[in-house]
Amino acid sequence: MSPRKSRHNKKEEITESMEDYLEAILEIEAETGCPEVRVSDIARKLKVTRPSVVGMIKHLVEHELVDHDHYGAVTKTERGRKIAQEVMKRHMVLRRFLEEVLGLDAEVAEEDACKMEHTLSDKAIERFIALEEFRSMGPDDGRLKGESFRKYLKERKS
Amino acid sequence: MSPRKSRHNKKEEITESMEDYLEAILEIEAETGCPEVRVSDIARKLKVTRPSVVGMIKHLVEHELVDHDHYGAVTKTERGRKIAQEVMKRHMVLRRFLEEVLGLDAEVAEEDACKMEHTLSDKAIERFIALEEFRSMGPDDGRLKGESFRKYLKERKS
DNA sequence: TGACATTGTTAGGTTATCCTACTATATTGG
DNA sequence: CCAATATAGTAGGATAACCTAACAATGTCA
Numbered sequence: 001m002s003p004r005k006s007r008h009n010k011k012e013e014i015t016e017s018m019e020d021y022l023e024a025i026l027e028i029e030a031e032t033g034c035p036e037v038r039v040s041d042i043a044r045k046l047k048v049t050r051p052s053v054v055g056m057i058k059h060l061v062e063h064e065l066v067d068h069d070h071y072g073a074v075t076k077t078e079r080g081r082k083i084a085q086e087v088m089k090r091h092m093v094l095r096r097f098l099e100e101v102l103g104l105d106a107e108v109a110e111e112d113a114c115k116m117e118h119t120l121s122d123k124a125i126e127r128f129i130a131l132e133e134f135r136s137m138g139p140d141d142g143r144l145k146g147e148s149f150r151k152y153l154k155e156r157k158s
Numbered sequence: 159m160s161p162r163k164s165r166h167n168k169k170e171e172i173t174e175s176m177e178d179y180l181e182a183i184l185e186i187e188a189e190t191g192c193p194e195v196r197v198s199d200i201a202r203k204l205k206v207t208r209p210s211v212v213g214m215i216k217h218l219v220e221h222e223l224v225d226h227d228h229y230g231a232v233t234k235t236e237r238g239r240k241i242a243q244e245v246m247k248r249h250m251v252l253r254r255f256l257e258e259v260l261g262l263d264a265e266v267a268e269e270d271a272c273k274m275e276h277t278l279s280d281k282a283i284e285r286f287i288a289l290e291e292f293r294s295m296g297p298d299d300g301r302l303k304g305e306s307f308r309k310y311l312k313e314r315k316s
Numbered sequence: 317t318g319a320c321a322t323t324g325t326t327a328g329g330t331t332a333t334c335c336t337a338c339t340a341t342a343t344t345g346g
Numbered sequence: 347c348c349a350a351t352a353t354a355g356t357a358g359g360a361t362a363a364c365c366t367a368a369c370a371a372t373g374t375c376a
Contacts, residue, residue, distance in 0.1 A: 015362075015363090017362080017363065017364095038323075038324090039323070039324060039325090040322085040323060040324080048363095048364070048365090049364080049365065049366080050323075050324065050325085051324090051325075051326080051327095051364090051365075051366085052363075052364055052365075053324090054324065054325060054326085055362095055363080055364085056363085059362090070324085070325085070371095071323080071324055071325080071370090071371055071372070072324095098282060102282065102285035102286070102289065103285065104281060104282060104285060105281075108279055108281050108282065111279060112277075112278055112279050112282045115277035115278065116274060116277070116278070119270075119273035119274070119277070120270055120273065120274070121266055121269060121270050123262055123263075123266050124256060124260065124262060124266065124270045127256075127260035127261065127262060128260070130314065131259075131260065133314075156288065156291075173332075173333090175332075175333065175334095196353080196354090197353075197354060197355085198352085198353060198354080206333090206334070206335090207334080207335065207336080208353075208354065208355080209334090209335075209336085209354090209355075209356080209357095210333075210334055210335075211354095212354070212355055212356085213332095213333080213334085214333085217332090228341090228354085228355085229340085229341055229342065229353080229354055229355080230342095230354090
């Protein structure tokens, strides 16, 4: 990523970190089945300290992306939920590409998807989605499918 | 990108920014044909101010990635050159994938490659390289080639 | 019910990167 | 050759993200 991407941070800009926190909140909700997310859970998930989470939550509240009761639960606003879902969608598409097409280990695919999900342009994401659609059309009959590529990878190793 | 990737910045860690500067220096050398690169050129290329460049050059000198005469030219050390070339190589592989497989415009492909080049794992890069090798094996005879996917993209649009 | 553990918050630092405003040097054209 | 212009560098500051240490609220269970 370019380090100069953050130069023009207008008030309304959503940073990568903010997206990460929103996504984490969504994931925790999904895991616990409860829409009340706690600071500690977020800290654990993102591997940061609780004060870091508190600071970011404040920031997200200012941007009206989450609500937060003092000493209480964090919940996403409508806008926050939408953004979290978009990020998550990007994440999944990329993770599947990395795993199914490039044949990366689940763990590596997961990590790399985390990095790509914030920085890629909408156009690129669109294309990854289109590629997935294309791949899902019928069996691996010899078009742009991961199977053929993964076979090549295996052969190449020996 | 995860914002928490920079938490463990040991002295020897090379940041995305550092990579960007090294890459820019390499590009300017290639463009001018001259290994003497000036602060202004780097500033222009990376769209930052000259003081920012001076600050980063200092940092790169400390890390023995470039040499710099006061009020003079910037040149890469052996280590700096190696890193710059690696980053450039990643950049090219990714750019070609985005353009040739996903069919993105040259400009968008360029931008997205810039973002991906620093963050992707070595394993992912390896696979992008392997994919390129695979794609270069003969014509688009129906394996993991961009041509078929791009045809699909065109048909889908209508 | 009240002491202790857990969780949330505040205060105050650190680091990396960028900026603006200003000063210092170098180069070049008259 | 030297003054004007362009280029390089310094000083000082902003911001976004992180951290540790210390304190405050909550909640649980003997």
